[in-house]
Amino acid sequence: MSARNPLGKGLESLLGDISNDQSKTPTPGVMELPIGSIVPNPDQPRQDFNEESIASLAESLKQQGVMQPLIVRAxxxxxxxxxxxxxxxxxxQLAGLLTVPVLEREATASEMLVLGLVENLQREDLSPYDAAVAMQKLIEDHGLSQGDIAQALGKSPGSVSNALRLLRLDKRVLELLRKGQLEEATARTLLSLELSAQFSVAQKVIKKGLSVRQTEALVKRHGRAKTVTRKDADVVRLQDELADSLGAEVTISQRAKRGGGYLRIQYRNLAQLQTIIDRIKA
Structure with a gap:
């Protein structure tokens, strides 16, 4: 595979012009193969399959059969x-079918790997983590650029770059993202934190069920606490706990000599102010 054209023959020629709907229009070149003669792609980017979704599809296949051919390589x-x-x-397989319709395509092992990754990214609802890993593999193992991937997927180069940035997160945060415990937009917000702080903040986000906006505020408070000139650790802890309790930005400032200081509570609107007052009175 040349660097000039990393996708070789291209998706259209290798995968064919097959839509994602279950069209009943016969496709030229389709043949029936025993289902046991087909093996999965070892480089399938999807790590998790929704068992309920597959079971639902199996029930449909029992009634209608497989309308859209699988694409295979001998x-x-x-x-x-x-x-x-x-x-x-x-x-x-779950439906108990003995044969399935397929279209055979010629492809080298390397082309097949690239096609499997790109096709899955293009047509399947991959998790943000699986998608990012697949994109990174295309770049590292097959020399594709972010522009190549964007063109193949019909996405902007910026969206590909943003997807790849997720891989900079703490591995434990990535696992939360892979399992669907953390939303992509929320995980992206954590990128501005130091690597060592990302997992603890992610745990707090999940425990409290914070929205993206609330996560942004939490990240902002955490970042500000890191940059304040050597605040006492107990003061920082109290500041964070009070902010969490009131649901608002809180700043505690101490006077160096007298030991006193001031407490600043910031609110966005009157409704939030009323909420803060109610929580203080409670």
Missing amino acids: DDNGSYQLISGERRWRAA
């Missing part, structure tokens, strides 16, 4: 490797 062992359609393949 291997040297007499079997066929999936390029596209693992979800349908899994559902067909």
Whole structure:
């Protein structure tokens, strides 16, 4: 595969012009293969499959059969490797189907890997984590640029860059993102924190069920606490606890000589002010 054209023959020629709907229009070149002769792509970017969704699709396949052909490549062992359609393949097995319709395409092992990654990114609802890992693999293992990926997926280069930035997060935060415990927009907010602080803040976000806006405020408070000139650790802790209790930005400032200081509570509107007052009175 040349650096000039990393996708080789391209998605259109290898995958064919097949839409994602379950069209009943016959597709030229389709053949039926025993389902046991087909093996999955070992480089499938999706790490998790929704079992309930596959079970629902299996019920549909029992009634209608597989309308959209799987895309496969013949291997040297007499079997066929999936390029596209693992979800349908899994559902067909669950439905007890003996054969499935396929379209065979010629592709080298390297082209197949790239196609499997790009096709899944383009057509499947991957988790943000799986999508970012797949994009990174295309760049590191196959020499694609962010522009190549953006063009193949029909996305802007900026969206590809933003997706890849997620991989800078703490590995434990990435695991929360992969499991769906943390939303992509929320995880992206944590990128401005030091790596060592990201996981603890993420845990607080999940525990309190914070929105993206609330997470932004928490990250801002945390960052400000880090930059204040050597505040006493107990004061910083009290400041954070009070901010969490009141649901508002709180600043505690101490006078160096007298030991006193002032407490500043910031509110955005009268409704939030009333909420703060009610919480103080409670």
